[in-house]
Amino acid sequence: MYDVLIVGGGVIGLSLAWDLARHGQSVGVIDRGQPGREASWAGAGILPAVNRATAIHPYDQLGGLSSELHPEWAGELKSITGIDTGYRCCGGLYLARTPGEAAALAAWADDQAGQGVNVQKVVREELADIEPGLRGSSDSVSGTQYSVLSTKYSALPKKGTGVFSLGPHVAVYLPDEAQLRNPRHLQALIAACSLTGVQISANVAAADIAIAGNEIREIATATGPLRARRYCFTAGAWTGQLLARLGVPVAILPLRGQMVMFCCPEGAAPIRHIINEGSRYIVPRDDGRVLGGSTEEEVGFDKRTTEDAIADLAAFARTLVPALADAPIERSWAGLRPASFDGLPYLGPLPGLSNAYIAAGHFRSGLFLSPATAVVMSQLLRGEPGQIDFAPFRVGR
Ligand SMILES: Cc1cc2nc3c(=O)[nH]c(=O)nc-3n(C[C@H](O)[C@H](O)[C@H](O)COP(=O)(O)OP(=O)(O)OC[C@H]3O[C@@H](n4cnc5c(N)ncnc54)[C@H](O)[C@@H]3O)c2cc1C
Known part of the structure; x- marks a missing residue:
């Protein structure tokens, strides 16, 4: 009997397991394959820069918290497991190919600047200085096709008329964008989980979910039933399929x-x-x-x-x-x-069940949002006051 049984050992399930175990919970993780070998392994590990201080929507608050936690977690994981997760702040450049993309990129850069993220618009002459590897790329990169709307934050003169301007900018630069090597990060999480007593079971699929009253009674697996006080479903792209048998409407x-x-x-x-x-x-x-x-x-x-x-x-x-x-x-x-269906993850309790929770559906940002997801879900599962409003993430929204 675990305090918490986590179904799905991707970056979301493993991060949550580690945080729960660090807070004294007994935790089991089951994965139908090798933990950490699905989307979490396949990803690129890009970690955007999000400013927590100005974040208003709970999704941005989650992002801001993750931006703060990633360097901390990388340090802790290195010190307890000896594994370097490859976290580093390398900066990111954003290019646009068409006028429509340029306008969208400019609006986005504008928004980022408004949120206090360090964002710089780059003129052609600066591009090769910032990133010499782009030197000699097709004319469309260093020439006029790549362009960014001159926005209200730009001190540079606006050119042209209409919705966008070709202007002098060719790119947007975010010096605080970071990356991690997700396969190494997962390896470190698995090691950290083991060191904190999490029991990880590979090749154990949740085959069925038995309900008694308004509670999950047990999870059926090929190796026998598993029981816990609380259950959290973190099965990534498979979560909707898994919960469909409970009649829970999760559109992933x-x-x-x-x-x-x-x-x-x-x-x-x-x-x-x-x-x-x-x-x-x-x-x-x-x-x-x-x-x-x-x-x-x-x-x-x-x-x-x-x-x-x-x-x-x-x-x-x-x-x-x-x-x-x-x-x-x-x-x-x-x-x-x-x-x-709406690009937001599902986070929080499952409706109608007093001991079941979900953390899934992180789409293109699960590696980035994993530490904050772990922290807020761990608080919820331990009955602590949460740091964010779960309403935008609730099942049935
Ligand atoms: C090509 C690509 C690039 C990406 N790039 C980035 C990026 O740069 N930055 C970023 O933040 N995100 C990125 N992502 C997204 C990110 O990888 C995902 O959002 C994240 O990995 C989701 O994590 P997860 O733990 O929910 O899912 P997964 O990693 O898929 O883990 C789910 C786990 O559940 C297990 N499972 C499924 N069904 C069952 C069952 N019945 N019983 C037990 N276990 C089960 C699976 O075996 C799997 O291990 C990228 C994704 C892809 C595919």
């Missing part, structure tokens, strides 16, 4: 994302910053590996890669970073993001 769909990884000669990545463009990005790792991602595909629970998508992602990365032309592709893979 799998959204496939494919990734490609280059291995650069001499172990040195040709870029230092994360380069973002629309929903795609290039992420440099310290050991010379470079990730190119990602697609957004609704193909059910199919995790296969496709030749076309991998070729597209490779071409995208090589167009922006010419030095990648000679770098071989070491590996490609795909993962299933847990996408909720």
